Amino acid sequence: MKTATPNDAWHPRRGSWVAVAIAWTLVGIPLAWGIYRTLRTALKIF
Amino acid sequence: MAGLLAKERIIAEPGFNRWLVPPAALAIHLSIGMAYGFSVFWLPLSRAIGITQSAPGDWKISTLGWMFTLFFVFLGSSAAVFGRWVEREGPRKAGFAAAFCWGGGFFLSALGVYLHQIWLLWLGSGVIGGCGLGLGYISPVSTLIKWFPDRRGMATGMAIAGFGGGAMIGSPLADILMRHYATPTSVGVWETFVTMGAIYFVAMMCGAFGYRLPPDGWRPAGWSPPAQQSAMITTRQVHVSRAWQTPQFWCLFTVLWMNVSAGIGVIGMASPMLQEVFGGKLIGVPGALKDLVGDQRTQVATIGAGFAALISLFNIIGRVFWASLSDYIGRKPTYYIFFMLGFILYCSAPFAGKIGSVPLFVSIFCVILTMYGGGFATIPAYLADMFGTRHVGAIHGRVLLAWSAAGVLGPVLVNYIREYQIGHGVPAAQAYNTTMYVLAGLLVVGWIANFAVKPVADRYYMTEQELEAERRLAHEAATMKP
Numbered sequence: 001m002k003t004a005t006p007n008d009a010w011h012p013r014r015g016s017w018v019a020v021a022i023a024w025t026l027v028g029i030p031l032a033w034g035i036y037r038t039l040r041t042a043l044k045i046f
Numbered sequence: 047m048a049g050l051l052a053k054e055r056i057i058a059e060p061g062f063n064r065w066l067v068p069p070a071a072l073a074i075h076l077s078i079g080m081a082y083g084f085s086v087f088w089l090p091l092s093r094a095i096g097i098t099q100s101a102p103g104d105w106k107i108s109t110l111g112w113m114f115t116l117f118f119v120f121l122g123s124s125a126a127v128f129g130r131w132v133e134r135e136g137p138r139k140a141g142f143a144a145a146f147c148w149g150g151g152f153f154l155s156a157l158g159v160y161l162h163q164i165w166l167l168w169l170g171s172g173v174i175g176g177c178g179l180g181l182g183y184i185s186p187v188s189t190l191i192k193w194f195p196d197r198r199g200m201a202t203g204m205a206i207a208g209f210g211g212g213a214m215i216g217s218p219l220a221d222i223l224m225r226h227y228a229t230p231t232s233v234g235v236w237e238t239f240v241t242m243g244a245i246y247f248v249a250m251m252c253g254a255f256g257y258r259l260p261p262d263g264w265r266p267a268g269w270s271p272p273a274q275q276s277a278m279i280t281t282r283q284v285h286v287s288r289a290w291q292t293p294q295f296w297c298l299f300t301v302l303w304m305n306v307s308a309g310i311g312v313i314g315m316a317s318p319m320l321q322e323v324f325g326g327k328l329i330g331v332p333g334a335l336k337d338l339v340g341d342q343r344t345q346v347a348t349i350g351a352g353f354a355a356l357i358s359l360f361n362i363i364g365r366v367f368w369a370s371l372s373d374y375i376g377r378k379p380t381y382y383i384f385f386m387l388g389f390i391l392y393c394s395a396p397f398a399g400k401i402g403s404v405p406l407f408v409s410i411f412c413v414i415l416t417m418y419g420g421g422f423a424t425i426p427a428y429l430a431d432m433f434g435t436r437h438v439g440a441i442h443g444r445v446l447l448a449w450s451a452a453g454v455l456g457p458v459l460v461n462y463i464r465e466y467q468i469g470h471g472v473p474a475a476q477a478y479n480t481t482m483y484v485l486a487g488l489l490v491v492g493w494i495a496n497f498a499v500k501p502v503a504d505r506y507y508m509t510e511q512e513l514e515a516e517r518r519l520a521h522e523a524a525t526m527k528p
Binding site for chain 1: 060061062063064065066069070072073076208211214215218252256267348349351352353355356358359404408
């Protein structure tokens with residue numbers, strides 16, 4: 001196991017934010033669809 | 047292959063972005079969260095032979111309902127049994143195993159439906175899938191806590207919200223697939239199981255291979271632990287084998303058990319409760335539920351389903367909201383809010399029913415459900431605060447047995463009290479009042495357990511020698527592996 005040094009407190013690489021956006025989109029789209037479907041059902045109360 | 051899954055292999059390189067880990071955790075939690083939505087299969091499965099209506103030999107819904115018991119018993123048990131293994135072998139191997147169990151469970155269940163053998167469903171989704179639930183649920187917990195030492199609650203809250211949200215995606219997807227696959231000779235369930243098993247397997251594999259571990263002692267750039275650390279947040283480590291001997295472990299076990307028991311009780315009865323308490327008032331006609339006819343009953347049932355959907359949404363919102371809030375106000379105060387506010391709300395629900403206020407009644411349960419979800423999402427950070435981050439995944443796994451216990455206590459209490467009251471002549475609309483007071487009583491027990499949580503005594507912490515020995519063993523294991 002690696003042991004941390006002060007250098008381990010790194011800043012993320014600039015390009016990594018693109019990968020973050022893609023990863024969140026991949027999980028976000030189905031989640032947003034699920035929330036939309038749930039809200040549509042839930043609105044029947046009102 | 048073993049090397050590809052090894053813990054040492056997934057230690058992040060400098061420059062890795064920690065915000066890539068929560069989506070990996072979400073991919074797994076959103077997949078296994080479908081466990082909450084399995085009831086979407088019961089009706090079609092209850093006419094698997096008769097197709098249009100139940101025929102002799104068809105399964106009863108009550109028989110199929112045993113699946114939920116299996117899910118939660120095996121989730122809790124496998125999390126407790128495999129917690130140490132997950133901590134030792136790392137999140138990728140755990141996520142990989144979870145994908146095989148959960149996806150494979152769907153395939154075995156598909157065979158069970160195809161051959162019409164209920165035991166294959168129980169074994170496939172219930173037992174094997176249940177183990178996948180436990181492994182998948184705990185797989186990202188300690189990893190996220192290590193990546194987000196500055197926002198432990200928020201990080202685990204995001205992942206655990208996925209478990210609450212899985213059914214929101216899975217249930218409508220299953221419904222669409224069953225309608226797509228349905229033929230005059232099939233209700234389309236086994237085909238749906240195969241499709242969903244494949245989807246979940248791929249999604250979970252993506253999640254497992256997305257996991258990265260920070261190097262030992264890593265901290266976010268520009269962040270350092272507060273100089274004046276709260277006594278309720280330790281910087282030391284308690285070994286999992288010693289954690290369960292501490293009073294703190296059992297206090298937190300009780301905290302989770304009581305919070306979940308009360309919430310599960312509400313979730314199970316939400317839809318019928320709204321319908322029975324308000325009856326015709328829900329659609330603007332006079333009379334109790336039993337006085338309604340045909341189309342009126344259908345309309346009221348639709349509103350009941352809407353209520354169940356709404357509280358499931360608040361369950362998820364609460365997971366992110368309360369867990370994130372706990373980073374600022376502390377874990378113990380957060381649970382105090384759950385128990386005190388929860389007590390007031392449970393006791394107010396009968397009043398809302400009595401004055402006939404649907405908005406007040408619905409609002410009360412929406413807030414209650416946020417605290418149910420918040421209880422799940424905040425507990426990993428609470429455990430990390432009390433026992434340190436080194437064994438938190440394994441300790442969390444053991445605490446999850448409280449979930450299994452709550453899965454028995456909550457519904458049994460609610461159903462037993464309701465039936466007892468109705469048996470003694472209490473009108474159905476009022477039969478829930480006593481239940482609410484009993485659930486409020488559970489929250490008092492939880493409050494006392496939370497009050498009893500104090501910093502762990504010195505004798506339970508790992509010594510420097512023990513920590514060094516553990517690091518050496520991990521290093522040797524890493525160098526021996528191919």
